[in-house]
Amino acid sequence: MNEKDSPDQNESSDSGHQDQIPLMQQLLDNPFLLLVLGIAVPAVFYIIWGIIEITQIPIAD
Amino acid sequence: MSSLIDFRTCPTTGLKVDRAAEKLIKANAVAAVVFLAIGGLFGLLVALTRWPAVHFLPADMFYLALTAHGLDVLLVWIIFFEMAVLYFASAILLNSRLAGPKWAWTGFGLMLSGALITNVAVLQGQSSVMFTSYVPMMAEPPFYLGIILFAVGALIGCGVFFGTLVVAKREKTYEGSVPLVTFGALTAAIIAVFTIASGAIILIPTLLWSLGLVSHIDPIIYKTIWWAMGHSSQQINVSAHVAVWYAIAAMVFGAKPLSEKVSRTAFLMYILFLQLASAHHMLVEPGFSSEWKIFNTSYAMYLAVLGSMVHGMTVPGSIEAAQRARGLTKGMFEWLRKAPWGNPAFAGMFMSLVFFGFIGGISGVVMGTEQINLIMHNTLYVPGHFHGTVVAGTTLAFMAITYILVPLIFRRELVLRKLATWQPYVFGIGVAGISVFMMGAGTLGVARRHWDMTFADAILPFDYPSAAFLMMGLNGIFAVMAALGGLMYVVIVVGSVFFGRKLAEDEKPSYPEVPPDSAAVGHYGSSESLKIPGTAFLVGIFFVAFVLYYFVNWKYLSEIWPLS
Ligand code: HEM
Ligand SMILES: [Cu+2]
Numbered sequence: 001m002n003e004k005d006s007p008d009q010n011e012s013s014d015s016g017h018q019d020q021i022p023l024m025q026q027l028l029d030n031p032f033l034l035l036v037l038g039i040a041v042p043a044v045f046y047i048i049w050g051i052i053e054i055t056q057i058p059i060a061d
Numbered sequence: 062m063s064s065l066i067d068f069r070t071c072p073t074t075g076l077k078v079d080r081a082a083e084k085l086i087k088a089n090a091v092a093a094v095v096f097l098a099i100g101g102l103f104g105l106l107v108a109l110t111r112w113p114a115v116h117f118l119p120a121d122m123f124y125l126a127l128t129a130h131g132l133d134v135l136l137v138w139i140i141f142f143e144m145a146v147l148y149f150a151s152a153i154l155l156n157s158r159l160a161g162p163k164w165a166w167t168g169f170g171l172m173l174s175g176a177l178i179t180n181v182a183v184l185q186g187q188s189s190v191m192f193t194s195y196v197p198m199m200a201e202p203p204f205y206l207g208i209i210l211f212a213v214g215a216l217i218g219c220g221v222f223f224g225t226l227v228v229a230k231r232e233k234t235y236e237g238s239v240p241l242v243t244f245g246a247l248t249a250a251i252i253a254v255f256t257i258a259s260g261a262i263i264l265i266p267t268l269l270w271s272l273g274l275v276s277h278i279d280p281i282i283y284k285t286i287w288w289a290m291g292h293s294s295q296q297i298n299v300s301a302h303v304a305v306w307y308a309i310a311a312m313v314f315g316a317k318p319l320s321e322k323v324s325r326t327a328f329l330m331y332i333l334f335l336q337l338a339s340a341h342h343m344l345v346e347p348g349f350s351s352e353w354k355i356f357n358t359s360y361a362m363y364l365a366v367l368g369s370m371v372h373g374m375t376v377p378g379s380i381e382a383a384q385r386a387r388g389l390t391k392g393m394f395e396w397l398r399k400a401p402w403g404n405p406a407f408a409g410m411f412m413s414l415v416f417f418g419f420i421g422g423i424s425g426v427v428m429g430t431e432q433i434n435l436i437m438h439n440t441l442y443v444p445g446h447f448h449g450t451v452v453a454g455t456t457l458a459f460m461a462i463t464y465i466l467v468p469l470i471f472r473r474e475l476v477l478r479k480l481a482t483w484q485p486y487v488f489g490i491g492v493a494g495i496s497v498f499m500m501g502a503g504t505l506g507v508a509r510r511h512w513d514m515t516f517a518d519a520i521l522p523f524d525y526p527s528a529a530f531l532m533m534g535l536n537g538i539f540a541v542m543a544a545l546g547g548l549m550y551v552v553i554v555v556g557s558v559f560f561g562r563k564l565a566e567d568e569k570p571s572y573p574e575v576p577p578d579s580a581a582v583g584h585y586g587s588s589e590s591l592k593i594p595g596t597a598f599l600v601g602i603f604f605v606a607f608v609l610y611y612f613v614n615w616k617y618l619s620e621i622w623p624l625s
Pocket of ligand 2: 292338341
């Protein structure tokens with residue numbers, strides 16, 4: 001667990017340093033992107049996929 | 062703008078405290094504790110009824126009490142407290158003003174009125190549908206209306222949290238990344254948005270149905286979407302109480318996370334995967350494919366469980382590292398033996414961690430396995446499991462941090478300190494007891510949500526093994542202990558908030574001890590040392606217990622279905 005890409009580097013918040021920040025850290029620092037992911041993943045895999053399966057249950061006659 | 066905001070500086074941590082945020086934290090925390098007291102009382106009544114020798118309430122009152130219990134503790138207590146955690150983790154830890162305190166008060170008002178409306182509806186007796194309110198059972202319209210208002214209020218609270226993150230960033234009140242505790246709270250808030258949206262999608266039509274405006278709600282669709290709310294809301298709790306563990310580790314020991322990267326990635330696992338486990342509530346529904354069930358409850362969920370196991374290791378690990386840095390290096394466990402076991406914040410947090418992992422965590426993975434789920438689906442094993450997660454885990458963690466928040470935020474000295482040192486043990490052991498004994502009874506087949514395990518008036522008689530009756534008696538005894546622990550908490554908190562000695566503006570509270578390096582709670586940064594042999598050993602014990610218990614259940618399954 002090296003520390004080289006953590007505190008000191010991201011303390012300089014001017015945009016020139018933006019591209020030195022690792023991708024993963026940019027993701028973790030972006031609450032709204034995380035929000036979108038946190039809604040999209042369960043919406044797709046649990047709700048939408050689940051509802052599709054329910055609609056395919058044959059109706060008794 | 063921010064010059065108009067009324068700030069004070071915390072004499073203990075040096076954090077800048079927006080007084081508007083502070084008032085909101087107080088209001089939400091007080092409301093939370095009041096509903097915990099009410100809901101806990103109902104829990105005791107339920108447990109006394111399920112104690113065969115006592116069989117306290119008549120059947121109709123039992124179902125009323127069970128509905129009120131689930132509602133008041135699972136929704137109202139926990140979510141009010143979580144609002145307090147969100148405001149603390151945003152405004153206070155980021156040294157920022159709270160975005161839109163008026164909105165936050167509106168949210169609080171909606172939550173409070175919603176909680177009251179639903180409680181009145183339940184107490185009137187025509188809405189004993191359990192907090193899951195599965196259709197086609199129909200409650201009175203105010204039952205649904207209250208829950209919807211409560212949820213809208215909570216959604217506003219989440220909005221204020223996100224707004225505060227934006228304000229703090231724009232006004233540069235912190236540098237770099239937000240502190241880990243704030244990140245954990247962010248995880249909780251994200252899951253909360255999904256939770257509340259799912260709740261709205263299903264409960265608004267159900268309200269219209271109970272008003273007679275919609276003719277039919279499909280039960281399986283209801284159940285699917287309801288659990289997107291019902292299960293995810295438990296994941297808000299997990300994220301919030303893990304954030305609270307980190308906060309307590311920082312505030313009691315000045316502990317820094319072993320690795321910011323690893324802990325944040327573990328929270329990311331929660332954001333992405335934890336909510337998929339909602340599907341474990343549908344494991345016995347024939348309408349879904351095994352692909353859907355197993356993807357959601359196994360493959361995806363194991364990634365989320367991995368997140369929990371990472372936290373389960375890094376939280377005690379960070380404490381061990383901090384204690385060793387302080388010179389407690391003898392043997393494997395000096396750091397743990399000499400931990401402040403008399404400090405209720407630490408004792409509560411550590412028990413919460415252990416019980417959540419060993420009782421709630423292991424049983425959760427077992428139940429989430431499609432095949433072995435069949436042994437215990439809808440038995441008392443289920444409440445046994447979630448009293449391990451949401452009571453021994455979340456509730457105990459929230460109780461623990463209250464002991465720090467009352468002096469720091471309410472600015473009052475704690476009263477009844479002797480009682481406070483005992484409280485986490487009485488409550489924690491009581492709850493561990495009810496969890497284990499309900500799981501035991503469930504393994505023997507005893508149904509959950511059932512008034513009479515003797516089936517006295519059933520046409521076809523049925524007898525549970527006598528061990529099941531013993532389990533329910535023990536459950537009753539430990540329920541009394543848990544209720545006593547809950548009462549101790551309420552008395553200490555209410556007593557301190559109203560009668561504790563007021564602290565002067567720059568006076569440090571004398572108890573529990575919060576060292577100056579507790580300011581670590583508001584900063585980004587990992588611990589210097591990774592030497593944690595004691596924690597590694599404890600994690601080893603956990604894995605052995607986990608694997609043994611998992612396979613014992615497969616063995617048990619094979620005996621239930623003799624195939625040869
Ligand atoms: C004094 C402490 C408590 C005791 C003695 C207690 C006891 C019980 C018992 C015996 C049941 C009934 C099981 C059944 O018949 O199905 C139950 C259900 C439940 N409890 Fe507790 N409990 C306590 C605290 C809590 C807390 C703090 C929470 C949440 C944070 C909680 C959440 C629930 C929920 C959600 C149910 C399920 C209700 C339902 O099936 O609709 N309990 N509890
Ligand atoms: Cu669940």
